[in-house]
Amino acid sequence: MSSVAIKPALIRASRQTYSRFARTALLAGLAGSGAVAAYLYSKNRNNYNNSSNNNNGKKLTTLMAGVAGPNIAKVPSGKGLKDYQEIYNDIAGKIEENLDYDGGAGFYGQLVRLSWHASGTYDKNTKTGGSFYGSMIYDPESSDGANAGLAAGRDFLYEFAVKYPWISRGDLWTLGGVVAVQESGGPKVPWRPGRVDSFDKRDIPPPGNLPDASEDGKYVRNLFKRMGFGDRETVALIGAHCLGKCHTHNSGYEGPWGPSFNMFTNDFFVRLLQGWHVRKWDGPKQYEDDESNSFMMLPTDIALKEESYFLKYVKLYAADQDLFFKDFSKAYAALLELGVEYPRGSKPFLFKTIDEQES
Numbered sequence: 001m002s003s004v005a006i007k008p009a010l011i012r013a014s015r016q017t018y019s020r021f022a023r024t025a026l027l028a029g030l031a032g033s034g035a036v037a038a039y040l041y042s043k044n045r046n047n048y049n050n051s052s053n054n055n056n057g058k059k060l061t062t063l064m065a066g067v068a069g070p071n072i073a074k075v076p077s078g079k080g081l082k083d084y085q086e087i088y089n090d091i092a093g094k095i096e097e098n099l100d101y102d103g104g105a106g107f108y109g110q111l112v113r114l115s116w117h118a119s120g121t122y123d124k125n126t127k128t129g130g131s132f133y134g135s136m137i138y139d140p141e142s143s144d145g146a147n148a149g150l151a152a153g154r155d156f157l158y159e160f161a162v163k164y165p166w167i168s169r170g171d172l173w174t175l176g177g178v179v180a181v182q183e184s185g186g187p188k189v190p191w192r193p194g195r196v197d198s199f200d201k202r203d204i205p206p207p208g209n210l211p212d213a214s215e216d217g218k219y220v221r222n223l224f225k226r227m228g229f230g231d232r233e234t235v236a237l238i239g240a241h242c243l244g245k246c247h248t249h250n251s252g253y254e255g256p257w258g259p260s261f262n263m264f265t266n267d268f269f270v271r272l273l274q275g276w277h278v279r280k281w282d283g284p285k286q287y288e289d290d291e292s293n294s295f296m297m298l299p300t301d302i303a304l305k306e307e308s309y310f311l312k313y314v315k316l317y318a319a320d321q322d323l324f325f326k327d328f329s330k331a332y333a334a335l336l337e338l339g340v341e342y343p344r345g346s347k348p349f350l351f352k353t354i355d356e357q358e359s
């Protein structure tokens with residue numbers, strides 16, 4: 001990676017390091033006991049991140065007898081905003097301690113991708129998939145090629161499943177995405193708890209519901225339509241490619257979309273409108289920027305400027321970051337809730353960022 005790509009990340013990292021001591025003080029009160037954690041780890045790990053569980057279908061189905069029907073959110077008894085803000089703070093603290101991860105990308109991109117892949121399996125026609133059951137730990141969802149590399153995000157969050165055994169996997173993974181968006185400078189994302197873990201193999205969505213990056217605009221339009229999204233929401237959601245990177249060992253693709261890959265901005269759209277050419281390399285077809293040959297776009301990203309029904313929104317968001325933030329927040333909150341039914345009148349939580357709690 002060229003130095004131009006790393007520099008802004010370092011600036012951001014040092015800005016965050018500056019307030020690390022204050023944050024550590026804030027978070028210190030929330031740290032759990034190691035002994036308790038070790039006990040709970042052995043107790044719970046089969047319920048969290050052991051995808052080999054479903055090599056034994058019997059074990060899966062006998063743990064819970066089928067849960068067909070509406071996925072009605074059920075918040076653990078007595079839990080409210082304060083409890084979830086506590087987990088938010090813990091996740092934010094751990095992100096802060098790992099800012100150097102993945103060449104300075106930190107865990108922002110990884111956690112947003114985890115939340116999106118947990119949710120984006122939703123099919124509005126069959127009302128299956130989505131984040132409700134936290135099914136990504138099971139085959140065939142866990143081994144779906146599209147999910148390659150996401151064990152890192154699940155493992156990152158695992159200690160919070162141990163520390164807060166009452167939170168479901170779906171709630172933890174979607175909350176992790178909200179923390180990552182807000183703490184990297186993005187918009188506030190309203191979030192509601194109540195997803196419920198399932199151990200029933202019938203609740204695992206089939207592989208192939210997540211997008212293939214080698215495809216064109218029509219494909220992207222139809223895929224997001226299957227989740228219930230229109231063109232405007234589709235473009236807004238893909239703007240999350242401002243964060244993180246592609247990794248050859250996960251998807252075959254390589255590199256970040258821009259230089260500020262640990263900051264949530266509208267930079268993805270600004271860059272997309274600039275000049276791009278097909279990269280000459282022995283990997284899958286991807287694009288690199290004419291100016292520095294340092295950044296990348298996927299074929300599905302480039303499709304957003306090739307199709308007029310997408311391009312108008314790319315231009316809107318490139319010109320107006322506030323509008324992008326507003327639209328992203330709404331579409332992302334909806335994405336995380338796909339397939340979850342909430343009791344009437346249930347109110348979303350708005351979490352305070354660590355910066356807001358310190359000031």
Ligand code: HEM
Nearest residue numbers: 109110112113116211213237240244245246247250251300
């Ligand atoms: C047509 C739709 C999409 C396609 C084809 C696509 C494809 C990809 C691919 C191939 C990667 C690289 C994974 C790796 O190699 O580690 C990636 C990363 C990422 N995607 Fe998407 N994506 C799409 C939509 C979205 C949406 C809707 C979001 C969030 C709302 C999102 C968030 C991310 C993030 C944050 C990363 C960086 C992950 C990291 O840094 O580890 N993507 N995406």
